[in-house]
Structures are given as structure tokens and as C-alpha cells.
Amino acid sequence: MMTLKKVSMTEKKTGRQLLNELDLAVNPGDKIAIIGEEGNGKSTLLKLMRGRDYVPDYVETSGEVKTKASVIGYLSQQHQVATETMVMDLFPEVDWNDDLLRAMKDFGIDNLYSEQLFHTLSGGEKTRYLILSVLAIGPEMLLLDEPTNDIDLATINWLEQFIKQTTMPVVYVSHDEAFIEATANCILHIELAGRKDQPLHTIDYQDYRTYRDRRLNRISKNEQDIQTQKRALQEKEAKLQQVWQKAEHQHQHVNRADPRLQKKVANLKNQKSRLEKDKANVGELLAYEKESYFSFAYLEDIHRGKLLPLISVAELRNEKGVLSRDIELQVLTGDKVVITGENGVGKSTLLKEISHQLAGKEVGYMPQRYDEVLELTKSAVEFLQITGDADERTEIYTALGNVNFTREEMLQSIGKLSGGQQAKILLLRMIREKKEILLLDEPTRNLSPITNPHLYQELKNFKGTIISVSHDRKFIKEIGTKIYQMTSAGLNVLEVR
Incomplete structure (x- = not known):
């Protein structure tokens, strides 16, 4: 269906090579998960497979990409559409194939020609419509960039079943370990070893767990050497x-x-x-890339079990109207709260409201849209500065190095960095400011499956309080001490651990 021969990718400005002579064959029935640290070129590779015209201009490519697929469906990680775009604009032409009709039925969507503005939809609703727009062109091959971002558990389960059952080849980038474990029959791992200047890639036609165990054994042997x-x-x-x-x-x-x-x-x-x-x-x-390292061990003498102000919302609203009612959430210091629920019910809106109600406390807030709090024209170093002195700058360089930033990436404007790198900057900001309460909206959505297990452990051991929105099943299992489901009627307790 598609072959890649000696494909290489290099950053034009720095000369840093991201990929070196990749040979890959994509055949019907292949479900290939591309994994790796943030900023390693995973999304760029997916765009190259779509076509050279889609490769960003700051990357130079070489090698050969050939495909027999006449129609390739591509799902972008970013929901970049014009403000005036309506849902119907996503469907200029529709191939009413069985995959599309089945997905519409499962999503509960019976109209593709809605005049609702796309930007007014929740993140998960946007992703569902974008999935439908990909299926509507009658693709012979699918390229999916972080397809589980923003969607609820029911839609993730649907997508897993679809990928497992389709005979189309599917190549996707994902951070979601559970999703990769459930769907992939081949792993393509892109790494930058050494000082992030040695491109490595591994192709393993095994499930993710088998690959992960093999990799850990290789790492152990490499470290012994x-x-x-x-x-x-x-x-x-x-x-x-x-x-x-x-x-x-x-x-x-x-x-x-x-x-x-x-x-x-x-x-x-x-x-x-x-x-x-x-x-x-x-x-x-080093024959592998080190995982990113965060440390949330900055709080020591926190009195656990102390009542925080009651979160109370009579009516949760946005521009579409009332989303939920009669919300009450009592949180104790040290709690690790996870809120789940269907797309569009208002989880992100609730987390933003909680940030307002806890104003004045030592609260760190990571929204679903990072640009709400990041200053995109600043560099990571500038954004993380508090005092501005030389010693602090050295600490910032060390912290960014620990999460695999190169010197160039540390000084680059944040707006030019990947979503995963932006997420890391937000987490580092909370650490530097020693926040006692962390409000996290889908915190793992752009981080690699290599980094996330370490982040789970750090957040699990964090002595402060976490209130999060997540559909990441491993995050929920590892972190949550109180799990809530949000509905239009408020919050329901699912589990207390």
C-alpha cells in the first residue's frame, strides 16, 4: 500500500537530523503506532506520508515515499479551522460508505450538514466530526495524529474496535498506552539519543507490551555496557x-x-x-533516548485531609447554554480527583470555573488549550523565569534539559514548539512555582507513552491536591483516589480509593 525507502528528515535551521534512512512497508491490515518523545518528528513523518506538500517548511526531507492508495484519510492533531467554519463545511463531498454510516450511527450523529460553528463544539465533538470527515472521503489508508485526544471513553472504545476490525492500513501517532496496547500490531519508535543528535528508529512487528519489555531489556544491557x-x-x-x-x-x-x-x-x-x-x-x-524527568517532590509538610472551599455551581454555562446543574465538589488536601464524562458535557468548562473559585490559593492550571495560559511569543526560558537572576536561569536550563529540550528549543518561541513540549513547559511552571493544587485538563494528551509512566508516578506521589479531567485509562487507574462522572445533572461518584 505504501513504501518508504531511505527516508530522512532534517531541521533546516539547526541541521539536526530527526530521522535517518527509514525503510518501512505499510501493508493492508497493518496497524502501526509511531511513538517517541515530543519534538522528535512523529507528526512531521505522518505529514510526509500524506504528501511532501504537507511537510512544514522548517524541515528538509529526502528519500522515497510511494503509495498505491488513491485516497488517504488524514486526521490532524490540531483542530485548525477558520472561526467562521460550520460543521457542514467539513463535508464538501460525501462518499456514503459503510464505515461512515456505521460511525454516524455509533456517534449519534444523523446530520453532517449542520450550520453550527465548528469552534463552538467541545474538543471531543470536534474530533468526532473530524473522524467522520476522514471517513466521508472513502479512504483506502488512514493516517491519524493523536486520534484519542479530547474524546470520551465511549468514543475511544469505538475507535479501538474500528481500527482492530478494518482491513485498511492505519498508521497513527499516539500517547495513549492503553490505546496502543489494544490496537497496534507494529511499533515504529523514533528516538534522538546522545545529546538529541543521534537519530534512531526501531520497527518491531509485535504488540506494544512485548516491544516495551524488549526495549527495557535492551536499555538494561546498554547501561551495563x-x-x-x-x-x-x-x-x-x-x-x-x-x-x-x-x-x-x-x-x-x-x-x-x-x-x-x-x-x-x-x-x-x-x-x-x-x-x-x-x-x-x-x-x-546510549543506544536509546532517555525519558523525560519531572519532580513534583517540592511539597513536604502539607496537612492532608483539610477541607478546601466547596466547589458549587448551580448552573454551568457556555455560549451554547446550560451544560450541567447542581454541581457540588468537596475536595480535601491530598485528594487526587479525576472527572470523566461524555464529550460536550462541560468538563473543561467546569475545571476553568474551579480555577476561578479557588483563585487566591496556590493553584496551577493546565487548560486543554495551552495558549490560554502560555505566552507563545516568549521562549521556554523566558516563560519559566520568576526572578530573572543568573542562578535561576541555570536551574531552568537544567529542568528543560531533563525533559529533553535541546538548547535551540529552550530559546525558540513557545508557539513553534510541539504540543507535547508546550505541555512540559506548563508542568515545569507549576513545579517552579511550587503550586499546592494542580488543575489538569487531559495532562497526558500530548506526552509520549515513554514519558507518561514516570509522570504517573510523580503525580501519584505528589503531596498536594490534584483535580483533573481525563479519559486516559492508565492515568485514571494510577492517579485517581476519587473518580467522578459528570453528566448534565451534576457529578456522580464512580469510585473512591
Whole structure:
């Protein structure tokens, strides 16, 4: 259906290579999950598979992409449509195929020609209509960029079943571990090892769990090899130091003009220089990309179980009208609250209302749309600054390095970074400001399945309070101590742990 031969991708400005000579065959029945850290070029690769005209102009590509598919369906990660766009504008022509009709029935949508403005829909409603618009062109192959973003659990389950049952090849980028585990029969892992300047890729025609276990075993062996190399260099350095001290003694107390001694000293200097280079290059032996590292261990003496102000909303409204009524949420310090529910019921609107009602508290807020709180024209370093002094700047560079930012990405305007990188900046901002209450709207939606397990653990151990909206099943399982379902009639308790 599609073949990629020696496909490479390079950032034009920095010369940094994102992908090096990828060979990939996509056949009917393939369900290929592309995974990797944020900013590694996953979405760009998907756009290249769609067609070279869709590749962003800051990336240079080479290699060959051939396809036998006459119609390729593409679902973008970003819902970028003009403000005046109506739902009906997504469907200029419709192929009323069985996949489309079945999806419309399952989504409870019987009209594709609605005059409702697209931007007034919830994130999940937008994604459902975009899925329908992809199916409406009668595709022979699907390219999906973060397809589970913003959609509710029922729609995620539908999408899983659809992907498993369709004979069309499906290539997708996803952060959602549970979704990848349920659907993928091949993993394409894109990594940037070393100092994010060594492009690696792995293709494994196995399910995700098998791939993950194999990778962990490879990492363990690789780390053992590096430790062995370090020990060997330490032993070599100790021996060289002994020889050097002896030669230095001779140099000081014997005839300095002795040509043999001069030659010996010069040789030792060369050996020392090579040894220093070898020590500096040990990190280059990493045959994998390190996961991003966050630390939410900044709170110590927090009194757990203390009542926070009661969240009370008689009527939750947006521009479409009343979304839900009679909402009451009592939260204790230390609670990890997760709110789920169908798309369009107002979960994100509720979280924003909670941020208003808790104003004055030490609250960090991560909205579904990052541009509501990020200053997109600033760099990550500028945005994370509080005092502006030199020591703080060093701390910021270290923190960004720990979440796999390159020097160039640290200084680039936030608006040019990937969604996952923007999410990392918001999380780092909360950490730097030592927020006691975290309001998180789908916090894992743009982070990689390699990073998310570490983030789960950090948030689970966080001593403060979390109120979150999520459809990420692993996040709910790992983090939630109180799980609520939101409906038009308010909040219902699903589980208390």
C-alpha cells in the first residue's frame, strides 16, 4: 500500500537530523503506532506520508515515499479551522460508505450538514466530526495524529474496535498506552539519543507490551555496557596517572633535555587527551533516548485531609447554554480527583470555573488549550523565569534539559514548539512555582507513552491536591483516589480509593 525507502528528515535551521534512512512497508491490515518523545518528528513523518506538500517548511526531507492508495484519510492533531467554519463545511463531498454510516450511527450523529460553528463544539465533538470527515472521503489508508485526544471513553472504545476490525492500513501517532496496547500490531519508535543528535528508529512487528519489555531489556544491557566502559576508563586513568607522576618526577629531577624523556612526556600528554575525549564520549554510547524527568517532590509538610472551599455551581454555562446543574465538589488536601464524562458535557468548562473559585490559593492550571495560559511569543526560558537572576536561569536550563529540550528549543518561541513540549513547559511552571493544587485538563494528551509512566508516578506521589479531567485509562487507574462522572445533572461518584 505504501513504501518508504531511505527516508530522512532534517531541521533546516539547526541541521539536526530527526530521522535517518527509514525503510518501512505499510501493508493492508497493518496497524502501526509511531511513538517517541515530543519534538522528535512523529507528526512531521505522518505529514510526509500524506504528501511532501504537507511537510512544514522548517524541515528538509529526502528519500522515497510511494503509495498505491488513491485516497488517504488524514486526521490532524490540531483542530485548525477558520472561526467562521460550520460543521457542514467539513463535508464538501460525501462518499456514503459503510464505515461512515456505521460511525454516524455509533456517534449519534444523523446530520453532517449542520450550520453550527465548528469552534463552538467541545474538543471531543470536534474530533468526532473530524473522524467522520476522514471517513466521508472513502479512504483506502488512514493516517491519524493523536486520534484519542479530547474524546470520551465511549468514543475511544469505538475507535479501538474500528481500527482492530478494518482491513485498511492505519498508521497513527499516539500517547495513549492503553490505546496502543489494544490496537497496534507494529511499533515504529523514533528516538534522538546522545545529546538529541543521534537519530534512531526501531520497527518491531509485535504488540506494544512485548516491544516495551524488549526495549527495557535492551536499555538494561546498554547501561551495563556503559558502566563497564566507565570502569575500564577509570582503571586506565588510574594507571596513566601513576605513569604520569613517575615521568613528572623524572622530568623534575633528571636531565630535562633527555630526548627519550621528552618523547615519553609528549606521549603521555596525548594519552591523557584521548582519555578525556573517551570519558566525554561515554554518554554517546546510549543506544536509546532517555525519558523525560519531572519532580513534583517540592511539597513536604502539607496537612492532608483539610477541607478546601466547596466547589458549587448551580448552573454551568457556555455560549451554547446550560451544560450541567447542581454541581457540588468537596475536595480535601491530598485528594487526587479525576472527572470523566461524555464529550460536550462541560468538563473543561467546569475545571476553568474551579480555577476561578479557588483563585487566591496556590493553584496551577493546565487548560486543554495551552495558549490560554502560555505566552507563545516568549521562549521556554523566558516563560519559566520568576526572578530573572543568573542562578535561576541555570536551574531552568537544567529542568528543560531533563525533559529533553535541546538548547535551540529552550530559546525558540513557545508557539513553534510541539504540543507535547508546550505541555512540559506548563508542568515545569507549576513545579517552579511550587503550586499546592494542580488543575489538569487531559495532562497526558500530548506526552509520549515513554514519558507518561514516570509522570504517573510523580503525580501519584505528589503531596498536594490534584483535580483533573481525563479519559486516559492508565492515568485514571494510577492517579485517581476519587473518580467522578459528570453528566448534565451534576457529578456522580464512580469510585473512591
